[in-house]
Amino acid sequence: MASFFRCPSVPRRRVSRAVALVSAAATAGVIAACAPDTPPAAGPAAWGISYEAPKRGSGAEAEFLRKRRVLEEVRSSLAQQYRLPDGVTMTAKSCKDPEAEYDPETGRIVVCYEFVGETRDLLWGADRSDLDERVEGALRETLYHEGAHALIDQWELPFAGREEDVADQFAAYQLIRQGARGQRQLAAVADTYRLYAEDSDLEDIDFSDEHSPDAARAANYRCWLYGARPETHERLVDGTVLTQDRSEGCEEEWEALRRGWEHLLKPHREGNGTP
Numbered sequence: 001m002a003s004f005f006r007c008p009s010v011p012r013r014r015v016s017r018a019v020a021l022v023s024a025a026a027t028a029g030v031i032a033a034c035a036p037d038t039p040p041a042a043g044p045a046a047w048g049i050s051y052e053a054p055k056r057g058s059g060a061e062a063e064f065l066r067k068r069r070v071l072e073e074v075r076s077s078l079a080q081q082y083r084l085p086d087g088v089t090m091t092a093k094s095c096k097d098p099e100a101e102y103d104p105e106t107g108r109i110v111v112c113y114e115f116v117g118e119t120r121d122l123l124w125g126a127d128r129s130d131l132d133e134r135v136e137g138a139l140r141e142t143l144y145h146e147g148a149h150a151l152i153d154q155w156e157l158p159f160a161g162r163e164e165d166v167a168d169q170f171a172a173y174q175l176i177r178q179g180a181r182g183q184r185q186l187a188a189v190a191d192t193y194r195l196y197a198e199d200s201d202l203e204d205i206d207f208s209d210e211h212s213p214d215a216a217r218a219a220n221y222r223c224w225l226y227g228a229r230p231e232t233h234e235r236l237v238d239g240t241v242l243t244q245d246r247s248e249g250c251e252e253e254w255e256a257l258r259r260g261w262e263h264l265l266k267p268h269r270e271g272n273g274t275p
C-alpha cells in the first residue's frame with residue numbers, strides 16, 4: 001500500500017530520521033558532490049541548497065530537480081518576500097524511503113530523490129498531460145510545506161491547530177498567489193493526495209497521525225483553491241473529493257487562511273523595516 005511518507009512523524013525539537021539517514025550515508029561514503037549554491041540577491045540571509053550524488057537508479061530524479069530548478073525557485077520566491085532566517089539548507093539526496101522533511105536539529109530540509117520518483121509514478125498513472133509540470137508542482141508544494149516548518153521553528157511563529165495543517169496552508173498560500181501556474185500545480189498536489197487516498201484501505205489510515213488523512217488534505221487543497229478563485233476552479237467541486245457542502249464555506253476558509261498567514265508573516269516581510 002502506498003503511503004505519503006512526507007514529514008514522517010517528526011515532532012519539533014526531536015532528532016529525526018533524517019539525521020540517522022545522513023549518518024548512515026556518510027559512513028558509507030555516499031555523500032559526494034555537495035554543491036552549495038550562492039544565495040539569491042533578494043534575500044539577506046537566504047537558504048542554502050545542496051545536491052548530493054544520487055545512488056544508482058535515481059539519476060533521472062536528480063537531473064529533474066536540477067534542470068527544473070525546483071529548489072532554487074522556491075528559495076528565490078521566499079527570499080523575495082521575506083527576510084529569511086539563517087541556517088536553513090535544502091538538500092536533495094538519496095534516501096532509504098521516499099520522503100521529505102524538515103529537521104529542526106540541523107536546520108535542514110531534505111527532499112529525497114526517491115520521493116521525486118514516487119510522485120512521478122503516482123501522477124503518471126493518473127494523467128500524463130503536463131506530467132513534468134505536475135510533478136514539479138507537487139515538489140514545490142512539498143518544499144513550501146517543509147519551508148513552513150522551518151519558518152515556524154526559526155521565527156517561533158504562533159499558530160493554533162496542528163502544525164501539519166498549518167504547513168499545508170502555507171504551501172497553498174504561496175502557490176495560489178502565484179497565479180494560474182501555481183494554481184494548476186496546487187491542483188496537481190490535490191491529485192496526489194487523492195491518489196494516495198484511493199490507494200489506501202480505510203483500516204490502514206492512522207487517524208492519530210499528526211498529518212490529516214490524505215483524503216482530507218486533497219479536500220483542503222481543493223477547497224482553498226476553489227475558495228480563492230471560485231469562477232476558475234468550479235470543476236474541483238466534484239461531489240466526492242470536494243463536496244458541495246464543504247465548498248460553500250471555501251471562500252471564507254481561504255480568506256481566513258490568507259489573512260492569518262499575512263498577519264503571521266508581516267513582521268518578516270522584505271522592506272517592512274522591523275527586525
Ligand SMILES: [Zn+2]
Nearest residue numbers: 007149164167
Ligand atoms: Zn510537515
